[in-house]
Amino acid sequence: MQIIVEGWRFICHSYCVANQFQLLEMLVKRSYPVGNRPRGQIELFHRDMPYIDAAWETKFSLFDRPNETLLRSINSPAVNQSADVTLRMYCPWDFSASSSAATWVFAATEWGIVTSSVLQGMGVKSIAQTPVNSEAKIITPSAWSKAGLIRSGVEGDRIAVVPLGVDPQIYYPLSGDRRQLLRQSFGWSNYFIFLNIGGQTDRKGIRPLLKAFAAVVDKYPDARLVLKGSELLYPSRDEIAEASRVVLNDAERARVLPRLIYTGSQLSFAQIAEFYQAADVYVSPYLAEGFNLPVLEAAACGLPIICTEGGPTDDFTRSDFAQRIESKFTAVTIEGETLFILAPEWEHLTDLMRRAIEQPAIAAKARVAGPGFVAENFTWRRAVDRLLEVILPYKKQEKIDLSTFEPIIL
Template sequence: MKTICIEGWRGVNHSIAMVNQNQILEMVKLPQLRLFHRDAPYFLPHWDRSKLDSGFSAEEQAVIDALQDPGDTPVDVCLRVASPIRKGAPGSAARNVTFVVTEFGLSPKSFEPGDLTPAALTDGDDIVVTPTRWSRERLLDYGFDENKVKVVPHGYKTDVFMPMTAEQRMAARQGLGIQPHEVVFCNVGVSTWNKGIDLLLLAFADLRLRGLPVRLILKDHKGLYGIGVEKMFTDMANIAPHLSLPQVRDGISVLSGSLNLPQIRSLYALSDAYVSPYRAEGFNLPVLEAMGCGTHVIVSGGGATDDFVPEALGYRLQSRPGTREDAPQVDGAFVVPDLADLRHAMTQVVEQQIPDATARTQAHAQLSQQYSWGTVTRQLVDLM
């Protein structure tokens, strides 16, 4: 039996915490493992699990919370899943595996202490795992040894994120006042520049002003990051005043507060497309979850989602590598999605020009096998 101490976040709905908790739920099923958990300090001091609930069932959360701190007990492996990036305490584990993910790239601010070197995290048998080739390239840019950085993708809960029946979908849409003829786009990302929500708003406004029957549902993240969608509207007011027109704003709904996993599944499944014109992502888990619900996705090409979005389930936007002229304030790698192509891709959804049902069904079956949390967690365990 191998003993593993996981150092990470539990109880909140930050993406890294969600990865950690989903992996825990799969690792506890493996008889060859004995698990411990040491809680890492939350990234922001205001995070409160009573207000930022992870959304798991009470039974699942009880399993996650039941893992105990090992104290001074030696373990075989320390798996660290938190931020900033730290090295495990000397002598506490025979081997260290550190989860590192990045959107734009790493800097000394990514580490604690800031002068922690890549070599210090990959000494001896120690390795680093990251979820996409895009993120791996950023780690190599920073100086990590290519032989020490392993790609292990994230997964999704196939017992939650699955397509709805036609009757369930109709009821979910009626519950939000969506008319049968309306086409719904959604995005649950935080309103930061890398997520490209500003581009989504511009494209959506164009479709609304053309008279197309479209709706947009966004998720607010004030509780987690202190950043709300309204701030983006304010920031864009001068360059895109038409976003304030009633014809546009009346088509946008913003969901506040934490959602449990069945509620998130309902949002994905009732939508006609999940739209993520991101500039930089380390993975982009909502895209995978939305595809699990049978929802068409529109994503930037050339980024992290190239690893897992098949042609039958999504549209890759024309994108080009970003430069300093595009964003002088950004120090790192990103892509620039084409706004005209985004409008085109969203119009295709309105006109129902997406891959046929047979191709989508086959691709969905492959997705659920390849990217279940059980499958990808076993890949991680095999590396440990």
């Protein structure tokens, strides 16, 4: 069974992260069957596709050396090589038929529809102008994302929801002593740390987060907000500055800015995991997401979660380790385009953040429940099992008509 993956590698873009972890898992020779064949029968090829922005190119190693070596050792397919499946993990989406027997495209919608910028990248004005409903089929990571594709004109039976996962060898809770040493190395020992990781854009919720944090530190001045962005992909530092200018008054900025810790440096996955392991709460008041993988990674590391209600994180969070921010499904017009968001109530977010400080039992419960739930349901092993069940064509065994057989009388 041959699979050709066309996609991105070696940067921290969400499509790239998913692609790399899926590749590593597909390289593992599992003996148990997926569909009707062992995982070990897969022959994998990878074709690197150009990044949308040439400036994204980086030489930074995201994995440890053995996994980096494995990723770079995958053979490239010949120009016109065919396979059983071609899986595309990049943008702009390409729904045209490949030379393989089946073609699948990874596509995620954040804004409740396929946006005009995505369509522009594909060179069309509507998703209906592509072969999306006649050739390739779609893998999408959440029910929210699937709904956005359907709202834009994709036939629902052409879409399969396959959630993302985590590597429990990277994302796991630290023991008490090791965690305290890590917090000490970060200079966090005397503070209560709220953490958010990702491009600090408006759709990620930076504005309600700053507004709520301003109210929290008015009562709890030892709280700190740690933001990890990626300057390679998004100008997060500028977004944070603009958000603080728009939503905070002078007094609030005076409280927030000295208590804000930001880094936009490129870090390996293991280094990012240390942020989760050392923090006290992960908070994500997002407006629009396709999946929101950092929430899942944080839960795997034992952090209590505060995240927006009604979106993709509903698929993989539970009340014993996550608290959901009340939100309102809202249509908004941005540059003449109607988009759909989940507007989180920043007052409720403030209450949840304060409660996380005041009730240590929340963290104690999440430290056990989150990693256990993720390990059982949302590892990359389980994600790739589901992926392969969806994308690998296989012949169903024909049903035998027993009426054609005469009984044997002994």
